[in-house]
Ligand SMILES: Nc1nc2c(ncn2[C@@H]2O[C@H](COP(=O)(O)OP(=O)(O)OP(=O)(O)O)[C@@H](O)[C@H]2O)c(=O)[nH]1
């Protein structure tokens with residue numbers, strides 16, 4: 001556990017899976033429709049909790065980056081592209097087993113889903129991987145707070161709860177940056 005109450009979180013996944021969109025949604029409440037590829041961005045996201053303000057320092061990591069030095073890891077793939085799941089499975093299997101981690105399947109709002117819940121379950125059972133998994137959507141805010149809440153509970157205390165979110169629109173409203 002980091003001493004300063006700032007937890008270093010690696011957000012890892014191949015290009016276009018939605019890493020920056022997740023961070024922008026958490027910091028501004030907005031959803032960015034266009035795609036600009038960016039690597040190695042670091043953003044601090046504060047969370048107001050029943051155990052005080054907790055800060056997460058999110059590093060968006062590209063293909064070959066190591067996750068060893070982080071306090072927590074979010075593995076992200078795009079549910080509409082199996083290839084992104086194939087990549088993240090390898091990262092999960094080779095990842096540090098002692099660091100709290102969560103697997104996130106993004107873009108659950110889209111119809112052309114290629115990776116089903118059964119595929120995720122098969123992976124976990126066959127490979128004996130016990131990792132928390134969430135369907136997710138930065139666009140519709142589905143399970144918006146869940147990955148961070150899960151990691152903060154693991155890192156700080158299982159009784160931790162989030163108190164409120166910074167200027168976040170409700171899931172029904174879809175703000176889009178033009
Ligand atoms: N439908 C839908 N589109 C999404 C969602 N999240 C992200 N996108 C779109 O997917 C595209 C890629 O999102 P980014 O957040 O830029 O992806 P990234 O993982 O940061 O990509 P790199 O910077 O190249 O590593 C953008 O056009 C986003 O608008 C989502 O939950 N649903």
Ligand SMILES: [Mg+2]
Nearest residue numbers: 019020037038
């Ligand atoms: Mg990005």
